[in-house]
Amino acid sequence: xxxxxxxxxxxxxxxxxxxxxxxxxxxxxxxxxxxxxxxxxxxxxxxxxxxxxxxxxxxxxxxxxxxxxxxxxxxxxxxxxxxxxxxxxxxxxxxxxxxxxxxxxxxxxxxxxxxxxxxxxxxxxxxxxxxxxxxxxxxxxxxxxxxxxxxxxxxxxxxxxxxxxxxxxxxxxxxxxxxxxxxxxxxxxxxxxxxxxxxxxxxxxxxxxxxxxxxxxxxxxxxxxxxxxx
Amino acid sequence: xxxxxxxxxxxxxxxxxxxxxxxxxxxxxxxxxxxxxxxxxxxxxxxxxxxxxxxxxxxxxxxxxxxxxxxxxxxxxx
Ligand SMILES: [Zn+2]
Numbered sequence: 145x146x147x148x149x150x151x152x153x154x155x156x157x158x159x160x161x162x163x164x165x166x167x168x169x170x171x172x173x174x175x176x177x178x179x180x181x182x183x184x185x186x187x188x189x190x191x192x193x194x195x196x197x198x199x200x201x202x203x204x205x206x207x208x209x210x211x212x213x214x215x216x217x218x219x220x221x222x223x224x225x226x227x228x229x230x231x232x233x234x235x236x237x238x239x240x241x242x243x244x245x246x247x248x249x250x251x252x253x254x255x256x257x258x259x260x261x262x263x264x265x266x267x268x269x270x271x272x273x274x275x276x277x278x279x280x281x282x283x284x285x286x287x288x289x290x291x292x293x294x295x296x297x298x299x300x301x302x303x304x305x306x307x308x309x310x311x312x313x314x315x316x317x318x319x320x321x322x323x324x325x326x327x328x329x330x331x332x333x334x335x336x337x338x339x340x341x342x343x344x345x346x347x348x349x350x351x352x353x354x355x356x357x358x359x360x361x362x363x364x365x366x367x368x369x370x371x372x373x374x
Numbered sequence: 375x376x377x378x379x380x381x382x383x384x385x386x387x388x389x390x391x392x393x394x395x396x397x398x399x400x401x402x403x404x405x406x407x408x409x410x411x412x413x414x415x416x417x418x419x420x421x422x423x424x425x426x427x428x429x430x431x432x433x434x435x436x437x438x439x440x441x442x443x444x445x446x447x448x449x450x451x452x
Contacts, residue, residue: 248406354390
């Protein structure tokens with residue numbers, strides 16, 4: 145159990161206005177109790193400490209799931225990531241409390257904030273100090289090391305059409321986002337931080353680029369019905 | 375850099391899912407309920423169309439979905 149002080153929660157610790165409260169009917173007793181104690185007018189600190197503990201366990205769960213990819217990090221560094229994730233998730237949960245509609249259990253709802261914070265931090269950590277490939281070489285796309293995979297006759301035409309469309313039809317921003325995320329495997333949160341934008345905005349750029357490619361391919365008579373990526 | 379060298383696989387990542395999908399923000403909003411429906415054996419995709427396709431197109435949201443599902447299905451020893 146952590147002995148660190150809880151993060152500063154200025155502006156988010158006061159109970160939400162009554163008008164903003166979601167209905168609590170239909171909630172399971174445990175969720176109802178969480179809402180009651182987090183919205184109490186009196187001393188909420190014990191309840192907030194319990195919530196932080198819950199979020200920390202979820203953040204540690206995420207760190208443990210991913211730690212095989214971080215063999216070079218010490219256990220302390222990993223736990224530090226979990227601690228920071230729990231701190232940030234606590235701020236988010238308290239700020240978003242008025243939005244909790246009781247569609248799920250409170251704990252499930254709260255966990256997702258901790259898992260998000262932990263996984264974003266881990267992705268950023270894994271790319272720390274690495275250069276992002278933002279000016280891609282489109283023409284080397286779909287080249288393969290393995291000759292048995294390389295441009296099988298029936299696919300060669302499709303691949304070359306996609307290459308051409310990426311080079312000629314996408315905006316420079318769409319092109320670099322698409323190549324970074326979908327080809328070079330740059331984590332979306334890493335790219336979002338680098339480009340000073342959000343995951344949602346970046347995914348929309350990726351989505352628009354993909355739609356444009358599919359639409360043009362279909363106009364040119366290609367079938368784009370394929371299995372989804374694994 | 376994690377390059378994908380199989381052209382077919384690379385193409386699938388470039389073109390993304392063919393089915394309509396939600397964006398990352400809507401995905402996050404719906405994730406908790408979606409996962410609880412999955413665990414209850416209820417058709418979560420019928421209630422939240424567009425999430426499954428989004429997981430196919432967005433590795434980050436997919437990982438977070440998998441983690442939340444794993445966390446609550448263990449009903450973690452908290
Ligand atoms: Zn997403």
